[in-house]
Amino acid sequence: MANINLIKDALSILNIQSDFVTKDEIKEAYRKAAFKYHPDRNLAGLEMMKLVNVAYETLKDFEGETTSINKNKKDFGEIINNALNAIINLGLEIEVCGAWVWVSGNTKPHKEVLKGAGFLWAPKKLCWYFRPNDYKSHNRSTWPMDQIRNVYGSSEVNKEYRKEECKQITND
Template sequence: MTPYDAAKILGLSGNISPEQAKKAHREACKKYHPDINPAGEKMMKLVNEAYSVLQDFTGDVKEQQTEYGEQLNAALNAILNLSGLFVEVCGAWVWVTGNTIQHKATLKAAGYKWANKKKAWYFRPEEYRSRGRGQSSLEEIRAKYGSSKPQGTGHDRLQAS
């Protein structure tokens, strides 16, 4: 995960210090804790990964940050109980594979988009623009950004990898 993606998840922008990252991490932990949020386990993995990137980071993130954490949380909660889906977090994006045909309408309504070359659904905020133009395969994305498969999704309760 890049510092830019980590800052998006924690809702930070501008000049970032380790102290600001720690404060944002604590606030996000309170907001997305599994005891109060159905998609909390997935969100906490993202929040913790974002903090691990920013805990020693000092620098500037120039672009205005959106409420990416909130949008991501809503998108995950929308598909949390759908069977047959494999949810995978690569960097700050969520990829969904498996038996997605029967859940197409729900995925679209939750803001997921279809990536034809990858044969997978993905979530990102509307205003985010990818620079890659879809040239990377899902395997290349996994290698570059890492991959975790959160528990609590689909029929087989995927474990973190």
């Protein structure tokens, strides 16, 4: 069975708020999220679809009570989408690790934009991150980025795709 934090993040990303969830509800939530965050419809769609796909993979075999797991009733998918849309055109390196988004590169000129979008500074990693608001760490030590990538997986945004996507949007 998947880690409770992973299930909680996946429920938030797919905006599943019921107290008991079935496989059919998970499929329906996935379809709605895939439609809403598809790259053809959404500027940050590529990153969002990565999160949606990871959330579905985590939940596809899950069926049961979610009352104790899903205390956060906010639509994390929409929150993270808004944050990504705010920074997508800044030319920064964006990496998705689990339900967290890490931003690195030349971020100093964009500090205020990142703060305004809800990103937080990680001084030991020298990069910005966006996470679920209700996340509580049960670990006293900090993890290096390599360990985070190994545990939660990692996918970087294809910069060439993003540049082409930005050109198409500005030319339309």
